Amino acid sequence: EPEVTQTPSHQVTQMGQEVILRCVPISNHLYFYWYRQILGQKVEFLVSFYNNEISEKSEIFDDQFSVERPDGSNFTLKIRSTKLEDSAMYFCASSAETGNQPQHFGDGTRLSIL
Amino acid sequence: SQQGEEDPQALSIQEGENATMNCSYKTSINNLQWYRQNSGRGLVHLILIRSNEREKHSGRLRVTLDTSKKSSSLLITASRAADTASYFCATGRAYSGAGSYQLTFGKGTKLSVIP
Incomplete structure (x- = not known):
């Protein structure tokens, strides 16, 4: 069964450094999402992406965050200057058509900021 | 406002029993999805x-x-030890016309199925 894959599974970065989290969504899917889950807290929406542009973003997704679909298969989340509070599990998800379809999630990247 | 609150927070049952988890939400929704983690x-x-x-x-x-x-x-129904996991409800709602739906998750119910 097709699945969303995320790399790396664990990323350790010094505060202030840039980090790029990578995702390969399911191949025929059109909508792409990033969510994060701080340890012990709820999964939170960050951003949705469709037709090569951001369609929605939350208050968490400030100027330090950006997303890109550089080559038609990868979908990346970049954090420009990481802070301690960016430590979390980051999940990528994709869905096939309009959002009234299941969102399929990857296994996540655990980001640890030192 | 809080959306997608599950109840109970934790549930422990014997294998073979049924497990029921509830979710409440506050705003209008387009769909509701359940996930396991x-x-x-x-x-x-x-x-x-x-x-x-x-x-x-x-x-x-x-x-x-x-x-x-x-x-x-x-x-x-007829729970198995392999059902042990956290279960989340997530309400889906479209805020823009682009067709993407933002999911809002609850804190989840932690289910333990004892063999």
Whole structure:
């Protein structure tokens, strides 16, 4: 069964450094999402992406965050200057058509900021 | 406002018993989805129910949706030890015309099935 894959599974970065989290969504899917889950807290929406542009973003997704679909298969989340509070599990998800379809999630990247 | 609050927070049952988890929400929704998360792993999609549907079944799973009460329930019948996981409801709503739906998750119910 097709699945969303995320790399790396664990990323350790010094505060202030840039980090790029990578995702390969399911191949025929059109909508792409990033969510994060701080340890012990709820999964939170960050951003949705469709037709090569951001369609929605939350208050968490400030100027330090950006997303890109550089080559038609990868979908990346970049954090420009990481802070301690960016430590979390980051999940990528994709869905096939309009959002009234299941969102399929990857296994996540655990980001640890030192 | 808080959306997608599950109840109970934790549930422990014997293998073979049924497990019922509830979810309440506050705003209007387009769909409600249930996910399972094993410790340290990703979210596995279980079932989606649209706002105009009242009940859906998938294998041992049964989901109901009552939009008048803004609540949903997930029933797992004949539970197995492998069902041990956290279960989350997530309400889906479109805020823009682009067709993407933002999911709002609850804190989850931690289910333990004892062999």
